[in-house]
Each structure stands twice: as C-alpha cells, then as structure tokens.
Amino acid sequence: MSALTGTTRLARLVLRRDRIRLAIWILGTPLLGYALAGSVASIYPGQEARLGYATTSASSLVARAFNGPIHGTDLGAVVVAETYVTLALIVALLSTFAVTRHTRQNEETGRAELLGANVVGRYAPLTAALLVIVAANTLAAVLLAVALAGAGLPLAGSVAAAAAIGGVGVAFTAIAAVTAQLSVTARGANALAAATVGLAFVLRAAGDVLGEQSADGTRVRSAWPSWISPLGWGNQVRAFDGERWWVLALPVALLLVGVALAYALAERRDQGAGLIAPRRGPATAAPRLLSPAGLAWRMQRGTLLGWAVGVAVLGFSMGIAGDEFNDMIDANPAAAEAINAMGGGADLINAYLAAMLGLFALTIGAYVVQALLRVRGDEADGVLEAALATAVSRTRWLGTQVLAATLGAVALLLVAGVTTGLGYGIVTGDPLGQAVELGGAALLRLPALLVIAGVVTAIFGLLPRWSVVLSWTALLVFLLLGQLGAVLELPQAALNVSPYTHVPAVPAVDPAALPLVVLAAVAAALLAVGVAAFRHRDVPS
Structure with missing residues (x-):
C-alpha cells in the first residue's frame, strides 16, 4: 500500500459532502464578478x-490600501481595482475553510480514524482534499474569465484577472x-489560516501604500511588501495593462x-494531534459556565473580539476617507450617482457615510449568521443533546444563542458607527459629535440584522440539515439586492426582498419609525417560527 492509496475514492467523498457548497462557490464567484463588472462599467x-x-x-493612500494599485485607465483595469480584493478575500477564505473541513475537522470528529482503518494511505485524505479544492478554484477561475469577457472586457485581460483570483485560492489552499x-482543533486551524489571510492583506496594503505613482498619475508600482503577500501577487499580474x-507561477x-x-509535518505527528500543543485550561470551570448565557459568551467572545x-480599523479608515470623497466626486460625477443610489439623499457626503454604514451592516450580518450557525454545529456534534439532558429547556437554550448573537451585532454596529464618526470627525474638526451621530445611525440598522437572525433561526428549526447552506445563501441574496440592486437598477419588487432595503439611510435621510417597526415584527x-419548530422536532443523537 502506498501513501496515496485511496485518494480517488476519498476525493469522491469530498465531492459528495461538499457538492452544494462547491456548486455555490464555482457558480457564485463568476456571477458576482459579472455583476460587479457590470456595475463598475x-x-x-x-x-x-x-x-x-x-x-x-493612484494618489489616495486609503484607496491603495483597500482596493490595491490601479494599472491605467482601461475599463478592465478599473474593474480589477474595484473588485479584486473582494473576490480574492472570498476565495482565500473559502479555500482555507474547505481544506480544514476535510482534514483537521475529520480528525477532530473521529472520521479520519474510521477511514484510516480501511486501506487508505497516510497522505490520501489530505491529497484528496487538495485535489478537489484546487480543481474548484481552477473551474471557478475559468468561469470567471468567461463572465468578465461576457461583460465586454478584453479576453486576455479577463483570463489574467480570473487566473489571479484563482491563484489566490490555490496559494491559500497550500497555506491551509x-x-x-x-493545530489540534478545526477552529484553531481556521484561526491560523484566517490570521495568515489578514497578514497577507496587511502586507499587500503596505506595499501598495508605499508604492510609486507613475508620471501620468494613472498607475501605481507596488513596493516590495506586496511581493511577499499571496494577495499582492494577483495585483502584480497587471491584468488589462500588459x-x-x-x-x-508564484x-x-x-x-x-x-x-x-504538509506531508513532512504529517509524518511527525500522531493521528488527531497537532504540532502546536493545546493550552491547558483552568482546573475548575468558572461558575458562569453553568448557565447557557455564560457558555454562549465564552464561545463567542474570541470571535466577537476579532470582528470588533x-x-x-475599517470604520476609522472609511471615516478618514470621507475627506477624500469630495475630490473623487469632483473628478467623477458617475461615482456620485452610484453612491447616491447606495446611500440615498441629496447630500453626497452624508450619502457616502450612509453607504459605508450600510456596508458595515451587511458585513455584520455575516457575523450574525456565523454566530447562530454554531447551534447547528453543537447539534451535529452531540453537544446540544448533552446540554438538553440537564435542566435547560430548548426554548431557553436557543433563545440564549439568539440573544448572544444579537448583542454581538449591537456591539459591532456601535463600533462601526463610532469609529467611522471618529475618523470623519478628525478631518472635519468634530470627532465627538460625529461619533455620537454615526453611532446612533449605525444602530438603526439593527432591525435588518434581527431579520437575518430570524431567517437563520427559522431555517435551523425547520430544515436543520440545510441550515448552513440556506443561511449563507440568504445572506448573499440580501447583500446583492441590498447594496448592488440599486446600482444594477433591479425592479423594486426584487429590492424589497432584502431587509436592508427598508432601513432608512441615516444620516443621508431622516429616520422613519414605521419600516423599523415592521422589520422588528x-x-x-x-x-417564533424557528423556536416553535425546534421545540417540536427531534434532536439527532
């Protein structure tokens, strides 16, 4: 038996387990790229x-840090500047999470030990996961190239841009x-991989900020830190600009x-163990862990801190960038129309701030989904069954999880609004006033997040096996309709599906109570539907 025996069958198992996730990934990436390219055009x-x-x-340090370098005035170059970082971060995180799910998570749950009892080589599980995920990145890149070319961009540049995105996924597949x-746990492996993605982003941003602007002012040559970042490599392909x-090849x-x-490290550890020894916890648990609320806080605090x-950082940066927004508007009235469509209102600065708060609300929606989907993980792992064997009722347990996710969303909204206000207030001379005003404006987005929490809870109660896929799909639909729908000029009936559409775009417009009350209802x-369904269905053992 060789070290790769059984790789083909395990690859088929990976495809079987992730057939829906892979389909959304492979088809969703080009569709999102096509929509973004159309809106930029x-x-x-x-x-x-x-x-x-x-x-x-090219002259804005904030734009360089968050969008990357610009490579000319061709439409394709502008599309890449506006969309590359978003798509690259998505495929990087998808790739790392997928590798962890089919390697470390299998060891943590004991599935790898069962598979290893058969005729399976030492490297077969890892190799099978890598083959499938690299193939998924490749196929998504091919379809993305077709989508960009279909949006009217030159074929060569479309292929280069798509290959750069696919290359990011391949690079972080290796890192994961x-x-x-x-790490000994899937959560720890994901945290290490996510930290690597964050480090790559910082290195790329530093390289682009320290880069040189061309003589004509339309291009940026990145400095050396971008060359040691897998996220920076995609920019250095220079799609649509030679x-x-x-x-x-990098x-x-x-x-x-x-x-x-990875093969060498796998040889030097036991099955189920990691090369980094787990930190020992205290000998006795804190009294607060005896309650569902204390346990929910213990499980969420690390994630919440990272999100905060x-x-x-993003809020403060976006606030400071508000001062440069006037210059961009003066040079490009079309951008003013897009910001006005996203933020609403006649005052373009307030429309910009409202659009930024709307984007933060969408991002925090991902936190709400992530936090609430932990209940599905607890159910699948058997933790829920053990908890319900005590004096904790189903309603109390699920209600506590929803409350924890909601309070976390409130905290993140406040952080987003206050830091954006501080950044904008520093450049305008009123940091305290702007922080209070935008902090309150951010909290008005809470009813939309409550709707997302309700959707995830209802799906968990009614369709637990499909809760992960359906919850993330719902958030993606809300994102596309809530922020890009107006720019893409979709019909109002489609826009109304997203709860974000009904939130008043404060501070660009005056707040209205009725939409917020309806969203809360x-x-x-x-x-209520989710809790009732959860109370009346079986919990698998």
Missing part, C-alpha cells in the same frame, strides 16, 4: 470618468494544508512547497 462608462478614477485612486497540521503571466510554486511541507478589531415572527 455603468459607473465609469467613458474615458474621462475612468481617468478621474485612476488619478484619484500546513495550518491543518499545526499582462505579466509569469507572476502566476501561487503554483507555493502550492508545491506547501504540500511538501477588524470593524474598528417580521424578525419576531421568524424567531
């Missing part, structure tokens, strides 16, 4: 508008293969090195 239709965008982006050998195809080289290192730090109804 409508915002910057002419050469003059794109010239204004390119010069503003290594982190899966280090493509540098050789850069695509993620392939990292894949080969990462796989070799990320939201604070809808959320309450969905939560």
Whole structure:
C-alpha cells in the first residue's frame, strides 16, 4: 500500500459532502464578478470618468490600501481595482475553510480514524482534499474569465484577472494544508489560516501604500511588501495593462512547497494531534459556565473580539476617507450617482457615510449568521443533546444563542458607527459629535440584522440539515439586492426582498419609525417560527 492509496475514492467523498457548497462557490464567484463588472462599467462608462478614477485612486493612500494599485485607465483595469480584493478575500477564505473541513475537522470528529482503518494511505485524505479544492478554484477561475469577457472586457485581460483570483485560492489552499497540521482543533486551524489571510492583506496594503505613482498619475508600482503577500501577487499580474503571466507561477510554486511541507509535518505527528500543543485550561470551570448565557459568551467572545478589531480599523479608515470623497466626486460625477443610489439623499457626503454604514451592516450580518450557525454545529456534534439532558429547556437554550448573537451585532454596529464618526470627525474638526451621530445611525440598522437572525433561526428549526447552506445563501441574496440592486437598477419588487432595503439611510435621510417597526415584527415572527419548530422536532443523537 502506498501513501496515496485511496485518494480517488476519498476525493469522491469530498465531492459528495461538499457538492452544494462547491456548486455555490464555482457558480457564485463568476456571477458576482459579472455583476460587479457590470456595475463598475455603468459607473465609469467613458474615458474621462475612468481617468478621474485612476488619478484619484493612484494618489489616495486609503484607496491603495483597500482596493490595491490601479494599472491605467482601461475599463478592465478599473474593474480589477474595484473588485479584486473582494473576490480574492472570498476565495482565500473559502479555500482555507474547505481544506480544514476535510482534514483537521475529520480528525477532530473521529472520521479520519474510521477511514484510516480501511486501506487508505497516510497522505490520501489530505491529497484528496487538495485535489478537489484546487480543481474548484481552477473551474471557478475559468468561469470567471468567461463572465468578465461576457461583460465586454478584453479576453486576455479577463483570463489574467480570473487566473489571479484563482491563484489566490490555490496559494491559500497550500497555506491551509500546513495550518491543518499545526493545530489540534478545526477552529484553531481556521484561526491560523484566517490570521495568515489578514497578514497577507496587511502586507499587500503596505506595499501598495508605499508604492510609486507613475508620471501620468494613472498607475501605481507596488513596493516590495506586496511581493511577499499571496494577495499582492494577483495585483502584480497587471491584468488589462500588459499582462505579466509569469507572476502566476508564484501561487503554483507555493502550492508545491506547501504540500511538501504538509506531508513532512504529517509524518511527525500522531493521528488527531497537532504540532502546536493545546493550552491547558483552568482546573475548575468558572461558575458562569453553568448557565447557557455564560457558555454562549465564552464561545463567542474570541470571535466577537476579532470582528470588533477588524470593524474598528475599517470604520476609522472609511471615516478618514470621507475627506477624500469630495475630490473623487469632483473628478467623477458617475461615482456620485452610484453612491447616491447606495446611500440615498441629496447630500453626497452624508450619502457616502450612509453607504459605508450600510456596508458595515451587511458585513455584520455575516457575523450574525456565523454566530447562530454554531447551534447547528453543537447539534451535529452531540453537544446540544448533552446540554438538553440537564435542566435547560430548548426554548431557553436557543433563545440564549439568539440573544448572544444579537448583542454581538449591537456591539459591532456601535463600533462601526463610532469609529467611522471618529475618523470623519478628525478631518472635519468634530470627532465627538460625529461619533455620537454615526453611532446612533449605525444602530438603526439593527432591525435588518434581527431579520437575518430570524431567517437563520427559522431555517435551523425547520430544515436543520440545510441550515448552513440556506443561511449563507440568504445572506448573499440580501447583500446583492441590498447594496448592488440599486446600482444594477433591479425592479423594486426584487429590492424589497432584502431587509436592508427598508432601513432608512441615516444620516443621508431622516429616520422613519414605521419600516423599523415592521422589520422588528417580521424578525419576531421568524424567531417564533424557528423556536416553535425546534421545540417540536427531534434532536439527532
């Protein structure tokens, strides 16, 4: 028996387990790319508008940090500048989570030990996962290239841009293969991989901020930190601006090195163990862990802290960028129309701030989904059955989880609003006033997040096996309709599906109580349906 015996059958098992996730990933990436490319093309239709965008982006340190470098005034270059970071982060996280799910999670749950009792080689489980995930990245990149070309962009640049996105997924597939050998838990492996994604983002941002602007002001040459970041490599391909195809060899080289290192580490550890020893906990548990509320806080506090730090950094940066927004608007009226469509209102600065708060609300919706889907993980792992064997009722247990996710959303909304207000207030001379005003405006997005919590709870109660896929799909639909629907000029009936559509775009418009009350009522109804369904269905053992 070789070390790769059984790889083909295990790859089929990976495909069987992730057939829905992979389908959403492979089809959703090109569809999102096509929608974003179309919206960017409508915002910057002419050469003059794109010239204004390119010069503003090249001279703005904030734009360089969050969007990456601009490579000319071609429409494709503008599309890449606006969409690359978003798509790259999505495929990076999807790739790392998928590797962990089919390697470290299998060991943590005992599935790997059962598989290893058969005729399965030492490297077969890892190799099967890597083959499927690399193939998924490749197929998604091919379809993304077709989508970008279908949006009217040149074929060569479309292929280069799609290959750069796919290369990011391949690179972080290799990184996740290594982190899966280090940590003893799936959560720890995911945390290490996510930290690597964050480090790569910081290195890329630093390289782009320290880069040099071209003489004509429409291009940026990144500094050396971008070259040590897998996220930075995609920008260095320079799609739609004299493509540098050789850069695509870097993620392939990292894949080969990462796989070799993962194999070597796998030889030096026991099944189910990690190379990083787990930290010992206290000898006795804290009294608060005896209650569902204390346990929910213990399980969520690390995740909530990480989200809070990320939201604070982005909020402060977006607030400071508000001062540069006037310059961008002066150079590009089409961008003003897009911001007005997203934020509403006649005052463009307030429309910009409202649009940023709306984007934060969408992002925090992902936290709500992540926090509430933990209940499905507890049920699948048998933790829920043990908890319900005590004096804890089903209603109390599920209600506590919903309350914890809601309080976390409130905290993140406040962080987003206050830090955005502080950043904008510093450049306008009123940090305290802006922090209070935007903090209150951010809290008005809470009813939309309550609806998301209600949707996830209802799905968990009615269709527990499909709760993960359906919950994330619902959030994606709300995102596309709530933020991009207005830019894409979708019919109002479609926009009304998203709860974000009904939230007043404060501070661009005056707050209205009726939509918020209706959203709260809808959320309450969905939560009641979810709790009732959960009370009357079986909990698998």
